[in-house]
Amino acid sequence: xxxxxxxxxxxxxxxxxxxxxxxxxxxxxxxxxxxxxxxxxxxxxxxxxxxxxxxxxxxxxxxxxxxxxxxxxxxxxxxxxxxxxxxxxxxxxxxxxxxxxxxxxxxxxxxxxxxxx
Amino acid sequence: xxxxxxxxxxxxxxxxxxxxxxxxxxxxxxxxxxxxxxxxxxxxxxxxxxxxxxxxxxxxxxxxxxxxxxxxxxxxxxxxxxxxxxxxxxxxxxxxxxxxxxxxxxxxxxxxxx
Numbered sequence: 001x002x003x004x005x006x007x008x009x010x011x012x013x014x015x016x017x018x019x020x021x022x023x024x025x026x027x028x029x030x031x032x033x034x035x036x037x038x039x040x041x042x043x044x045x046x047x048x049x050x051x052x053x054x055x056x057x058x059x060x061x062x063x064x065x066x067x068x069x070x071x072x073x074x075x076x077x078x079x080x081x082x083x084x085x086x087x088x089x090x091x092x093x094x095x096x097x098x099x100x101x102x103x104x105x106x107x108x109x110x111x112x113x114x115x116x117x
Numbered sequence: 118x119x120x121x122x123x124x125x126x127x128x129x130x131x132x133x134x135x136x137x138x139x140x141x142x143x144x145x146x147x148x149x150x151x152x153x154x155x156x157x158x159x160x161x162x163x164x165x166x167x168x169x170x171x172x173x174x175x176x177x178x179x180x181x182x183x184x185x186x187x188x189x190x191x192x193x194x195x196x197x198x199x200x201x202x203x204x205x206x207x208x209x210x211x212x213x214x215x216x217x218x219x220x221x222x223x224x225x226x227x228x229x230x231x
Contacts, residue, residue, distance in 0.1 A: 032217045034219070036222075042224070043121075043208070043222045043223055043224040043225060044208065044210075044222040045222070046219045046220070046221075049217075049219060051217050089160065091160075093216075093217060102173075102216070103148055103150070103165060103167070103212060103215040103216050103217070103218070103220070104150060104162045104165045104173060104175075104176070105150075105152070105160075105162060105220065106162070107152075107159060107160035107161075108159075109159045110159060110160070
């Protein structure tokens with residue numbers, strides 16, 4: 001079945017540090033890949049997405065590139081801020097070869113990021 | 118516009134009781150999803166409604182769990198004879214067309230079984 005593996009946290013960084021959160025996946029067919037973020041006390045929000053190989057998703061200074069050869073979708077940000085402190089979830093939804101997309105998401109276990117001033 | 122609304126935000130109940138959790142999706146969204154977030158299991162898919170199609174119930178953990186979506190809008194997740202392991206945050210999400218469309222999540226219902 002489909003699965004998503006994220007690097008274990010928690011991750012603690014100083015403001016303006018470089019961030020990488022690793023995410024790898026296992027899926028047949030043609031998955032779409034997502035990063036969701038959960039800020040303290042808030043619901044899950046879509047951060048970025050990529051729907052095919054070599055696509056790069058980006059938002060709020062975060063980027064992730066869909067790498068089919070390494071089955072990865074690592075999240076990066078060049079300079080983190082205290083306001084980026086949150087839980088980050090990598091997720092996939094699966095599509096078959098015919099292009100039918102099954103919207104249910106399979107999530108990684110989440111990575112807690114804390115950024116200190 | 119309004120986002121996905123879930124009620125109640127918190128629910129505490131005794132083991133063995135039945136509970137109903139409600140989700141109001143974003144107006145016009147044809148796809149609706151239920152997920153469960155717990156410490157031990159992370160975020161798990163439960164059930165998926167897409168338009169008038171039969172729902173995908175493949176994530177429901179037992180026959181004590183059921184859900185319906187009336188009129189293509191509001192959905193209710195029902196848990197019968199609750200057990201302590203049902204304690205979790207139940208999240209509802211909706212998307213415009215399903216498939217690869219981004220899902221918009223509600224704030225969840227925190228369910229605690231005593």
